[in-house]
């Protein structure tokens with residue numbers, strides 16, 4: 194089962210709609226940013242002044258929030274996002290070797306996106322799957338008991 | 354022919370193929386003309402056996418595992434015929450690993466259908482709320498105080514005392530905030546209970562709201578847990594439709610409602626005040642205390658902030674009584690702890706037991722040693738801010754004070770096992786690196802010290818002025834420990850110094866270099 198991340202092209206009108214849909218509740222900044230990223234695959238800079246205006250904040254404040262959280266991307270993500278856990282329980286089961294293997298196979302470092310725009314490789318620090326380590330997540334699908342061959346298959350899947 | 358089987362929908366079971374197994378069961382049943390009722394339960398927590406499939410029989414539930422898709426056809430035949438199969442584990446309740454536990458908080462997890470409110474009620478759900486309503490707010494708070502329950506998020510602060518403080522404030526609005534940020538490596542108890550028994554958390558938060566006079570609740574779940582988010586949102590809708598959330602909860606005079614908020618990948622947002630900042634829509638920067646969240650918390654209002662397990666334990670305390678809970682445990686650590694055994698371990702999973710069990714029993718007997726079959730060299734207890742313990746300290750009982758006495762902490766109850774291939778200098782380096790990545794940036798010792806820590810460990814590993822740099826590292830740890838506002842900067846020295854103290858040979862040090870930083 195391949196899930197393809199299909200993001201919408203940037204549209205200020207669409208962003209305004211998303212912002213308006215979330216301004217009702219208490220503390221709406223994170224829900225808005227999550228919804229923006231879900232729609233566009235990242236948080237475009239152009240959205241920051243829009244959120245600032247809607248929430249009566251300065252643009253610098255919104256920028257500060259976006260850059261504080263590891264989840265929010267400043268650049269478009271690849272078609273697939275592969276997250277590899279590099280926290281302690283996964284380390285104890287060989288995660289560091291697997292990270293290096295994935296980096297070599299994709300020709301990018303953690304945090305990078307392949308030149309063809311297919312795969313973004315990201316580190317994660319624990320997926321709560323620590324008793325079935327090492328762990329990964331491909332586009333929201335969790336994978337445990339990783340070994341070299343399972344990782345290779347996962348990387349191949351991400352390159353499709 | 355018909356049968357009812359259970360295949361966990363828990364994220365870790367999914368990660369090892371549970372969805373595939375479920376789909377294969379459906380197809381096989383159809384091909385064989387069997388009507389199969391497949392329940393997607395939570396996990397029982399025996400993760401090395403996942404996907405663990407159970408079938409309901411006249412003699413109770415029978416377990417098989419770990420099941421792979423290719424086993425399914427033959428397995429279904431054996432199940433229906435009641436014949437043996439190589440994956441047969443026997444009656445689930447008789448599996449020694451499960452039998453040896455005292456399941457209070459996790460009493461229903463893995464047993465019920467987590468989506469079914471009827472199932473929840475049929476298994477004792479909402480008895481705690483019923484008793485709380487009968488007791489009244491004040492007596493409910495006292496019941497939690499009497500139980501001896503301490504916060505399971507890490508700091509171990511008495512839950513009832515926190516509630517008493519919030520109950521004693523007067524404000525137009527108070528909040529219940531549940532901390533499901535669960536960032537510690539080696540921990541998954543929060544995730545497991547949310548995915549396996551979500552209504553218990555709703556009940557716990559509702560009781561808390563009624564006890565302290567709060568009408569709104571927020572559940573802050575980390576973004577790494579999409580399955581938990583979905584399960585909780587569904588459970589909240591179900592509870593609301595059934596009148597267990599919203600106006601006049603369960604027909605009482607109290608209102609209480611709650612919603613899920615999703616974190617954004619910042620470990621420090623597990624710290625309670627950073628979490629509140631994040632909920633308010635700001636950077637997750639730690640607040641100075643006082644004021645305590647109990648006085649000025651979310652949006653400046655009195656707020657109870659508790660860990661998932663603390664709140665999910667409240668219903669059974671109310672239902673069974675404070676004394677029944679308090680009877681378990683040792684010293685000032687009362688009740689049970691859902692201990693999570695993870696990493697390079699043979700039998701990893703969630704083991705709920707009264708405080709007092711020793712680390713050695715947990716690692717060697719219950720955990721069964723390493724998955725690799727090599728000797729256990731070190732275990733890290735309590736997440737990335739917890740100390741590394743050598744075998745020499747395996748007689749330490751699982752108890753807040755006993756671990757503190759060994760310069761460690763039990764934290765959220767995670768144990769990560771490492772075999773003898775571990776390089777403890779690299780683990781110390783990672784502790785500093787993690788602190789540098791996750792620091793909220795408010796204090797210099799944490800923000801700058803951690804980066805210097807990485808550089809210093811690198812020099813030690815390279816053999817660059819080793820003796821001098823070992824002293825620099827010790828000084829750095831001292832500065833971080835005493836100059837940091839929160840435990841991220843303040844406790845990172847635990848894994849670093851414990852690695853150095855107990856495993857000096859990995860740092861190229863001649864003799865045990867120093868006693869732990871005090």
Ligand SMILES: Cc1cc2nc3c(=O)[nH]c(=O)nc-3n(C[C@H](O)[C@H](O)[C@H](O)COP(=O)(O)O)c2cc1C
Nearest residue numbers: 504505506532534535536623624625659660663840
């Ligand atoms: C850096 C840091 C991370 C923390 N992460 C968590 C967490 O993920 N979950 C949690 O419940 N508590 C976490 N805590 C502890 C909380 O600050 C707080 O003590 C806890 O939520 C209170 O609830 P309790 O009394 O029920 O344990 C963390 C603390 C620090 C300093």
Ligand code: SF4
Nearest residue numbers: 793795796799839842
């Ligand atoms: S110790 Fe680190 S994480 Fe904690 S408040 Fe200071 S800078 Fe922030």
Ligand code: FES
Nearest residue numbers: 278283320322323
């Ligand atoms: S440490 Fe990797 S899943 Fe927990």
